[in-house]
Amino acid sequence: MTSEPNRVVLTLALLALLIVCLGDFASVQANRIVPGQGLGLLAGLGWPWMTGIVVGLLGLAGLALRPTGRRYGLMLGLSGALLIQLPVALAWFIQQHISAEQPYARVGLAASCWSLLFIGALLLVELQQRVVAGRHWVKLILVLLFGVSWLLIGTGALAPLALLREYSSRSSTFWQLLYGHLSLVGGALLASLLIGLLVAWLILRVQPLQRPVFALLNFFQTIPSLALFGLLIAPLSYLSAHSPLLQQLNVRGIGWAPALLALIAYSLLPVVRNTCVALQGVAADVIESARGMGMSGWQVFTQVQLPLALPVIIEGVRITTIQAIGLTAVAALIGASGFGSFIFQGLGQGAMDLVLLGALPTIVLALLADALFSSLASWARAGVQR
Amino acid sequence: MIAIIKYWRGPLFWLALLLLAVFCMGQFEFLFRQLTPDAAEVIYHRESFAQLLLNHLLVVAVAACLAIIIGVLAGVVVTRSWGRDFLPLVSQVASIGQTFPPVAVLALSVPLLGFGDLPTIFALMLYGLLPVLRNTLAGLQGVAGSTLEAARGIGMSPLQVLLQVELALASPVILAGIRTSVTITIATAAIGSTIGASTLGNPVIAGLVNGNTAYVLQGAVLIGLLAVCVDSTFERIQHGLALRYGG
Known part of the structure; x- marks a missing residue:
């Protein structure tokens, strides 16, 4: 096991940290026509959630400094957790910012949400080759991600997502x-x-x-x-x-x-x-x-x-x-x-x-x-x- | 001189047809009239074909140049000893990215950059990058280790090895990637008309919207000729390169 830092994971984690802190997480639109208002991680999800994401990314960067076999497993777990929490975070965001009296209000994904998704996927691609049976773990993470999303869509918690609003009318x-x-x-x-x-x-x-x-x-x-x-x-x-x-x-x-x-x-x-x-x-x-x-x-x-x-x-x-x-x-x-x-x-x-x-x-x-x-x-x- | 013309006769033939179509489309009005007897206008006049061709070429050239520069540079960086950490990720992304449909990439660049030439160039650059990158990696990794050893042995600096040995030996493979990239770029630039880029796709889209088959045909013929003309040029360049390296 090498103790050289894994520069790929380090770069990706720090990049994600930067975008998450600067970019909007999601935006709220009163209806389909008006322009949306973007909200960052803090304004959108509150500080406990933001702390969780930031600590997760910092942990990832820290583990990447001195990677070992077990730490690669942890990194894969953290990356998976970052991805799987996304639909839950969106549901939480919707609960905070959309009330039931706004049937036309919709929530769109913004820069930091998309980049978390994208960078999370890149992390999985990078880490799957570093971990024993990595492919199977990645499959499990993807199944969990889709399962959680499916469950939340099924309960209607994600219904105000712009994409689902468009879907439900067509x-x-x-x-x-x-x-x-x-x-x-x-x-x-x-x-x-x-x-x-x-x-x-x-x-x-x-x-x-x-x-x-x-x-x-x-x-x-x-x-x-x-x-x-x-x-x-x-x-x-x-x-x-x-x-x-x-x-x-x-x-x-x-x-x-x-x-x-x-x-x-x-x-x-x-x-x-x-x-x-x-x-x-x-x-x-x-x-x-x-x-x-x-x-x-x-x-x-x-x-x-x-x-x-x-x-x-x-x-x-x-x-x-x-x-x-x-x-x-x-x-x-x-x-x-x-x-x-x-x-x-x-x-x-x-x-x-x-x-x-x-x-x-x-x-x-x-x-x-x-x-x-x-x-x-x-x-x-x-x-x-x- | 005659030898040169003979060597390039394929591309020259298609170029002549393309220029004929661009400048003399009006002469064939009687033919297009047969297609759409009821239409008020049978020859597309909103922009001149020459203008559309030039802008199409401009969009493709800017996107392709960016794609080639970034693709080759990235390929070189991740095959150096100090960038090798990124090699697995980059080569995986290059192959996964090619499964994305070009039209989806084109459409998704609109929310980022709005309508017009700019998002089209961005999407074309992003998509055209992948074949260049993939072939650069394949070409550089195909250079035998003993060849590199020998080059270093005769006292070449790392930069000389890269430029005079590695990239030179990989050039046929890289050129094949550039050819694929440019073919896709020309085709996707035509679809760029739907996101507001002014290209040879304009007559096709206008014709489809207004039910004017003559417009559609004029645009389609021009796009097809342009693609074949550029592709046959690449074929000749590749042929020349193969002759030089005995490939």
Whole structure:
């Protein structure tokens, strides 16, 4: 165990201390229109709570000066506590500053609250590699954080939060948009997997096709999303105007059709590239020895090549999914359903809480997809090693 | 001279198309008229295309330069012996940050900086930083220890080792990161129209709002040509660098 100070934790803790002392913690708005009034930690939460946070951060900095194995555990615990107390602090803030007679009053998060959240997350990232079984402790902290938030939301203690006020006036739209967002991403993913695996299979067979196919797929990736969406509108509306069948399917110049087509075009490159790289990466002697054991071509493919290639293919799907989640948000501009609707509506009305209600779920979806496919890939990798 | 033109013919071709589209869009009015027979105006006139192109390039250039400077500097700092403590955190943040959708980053910069070019540049810089940083780290860490030993052995100072050995050997990888970064930046700058930046996204957004397909098409063609033109330029630079280093 080294006794060198951990400069990362030290820097982060002191930075958090500085922002917490200078910045506003949260702001109170009488209604959606009027500008909010920001309150610092002392004015917002009172001195006992402020002392707790300051002592916690100072303790973190102190432990970081002479870190040992046990002290890293303590630091992780302190960082977790700092994060988990945030929703409770917000509930306390609301109880202090919002009375029940103000149904339109709302509380927005301000600089020091956001930076505590952000720096807390950075601390977890830094500390998880320093502590035995750090990953599992971080998962526990995140579960507790979401659990506490969920509980407080359930009891209504956090209802005046601006984000929740926006949600409660649009809850049915929110779930529709989630459904729309997920079905576009899912549809594009499914289609691009089908087409992509087929294309990969084809160009592995017919080598001369590889260069032109990759050139085309790379070309699609270069075209900015707004341009590709825009370029698809004119031909699709022409086709739709001349085909009753397409009209019945609700294929028009704007809406889900151009969005899905563009998403598939963007998704093909990661799928095809990773599949090709993965299948070509299976060493020839491995295939040779599988044949030598008397496996048929199909058996070699399903029992040797595919399992060995699977982690890399899943990595391609991960990239595709994350990309598609972001692009679907942009597709709201051409009338496709997704969280982008909230973002662009909010920007249009200058309502930042509504922008947040669209942007945060989009980020959460991307992070969840990242976590899901990363663990799928490591599961597939573990399967290979068994 | 002819050899130079031949080497750069790809980018030059796209540049010629881009300039043609910027300055001669009006000549194609009869084509756009077919798309929107009922519209009062078929060619976008609110700002000139040249003005939009220039501002688009300006926004992208400022954001990309900042992203490259900060990204490469940060990558260098955390791979020095005195900054190595920060390496795990920075490389983790660089990879987690890339899962954030660009449009969300763009939207979230509005509460911080308001509407206009400034928040767009800020968001583009922040997002464009990640690929540069990630590739700088990969490139610098890919330099073999024995190479560094040899460079020190012949009496190079740490700065000389960094500039003439490490960054030189890492330059193809860093350039690949810059290419990714600029591609994303050009695309996201177009979406920046929705937060008040004046870019080639303006005709697209105006066309979508007014149901004018001709506007949308004009903006889309220009954005697409710009992206392809810049990307093919990078392709040539990378090609040249690969030739020089025998990669």
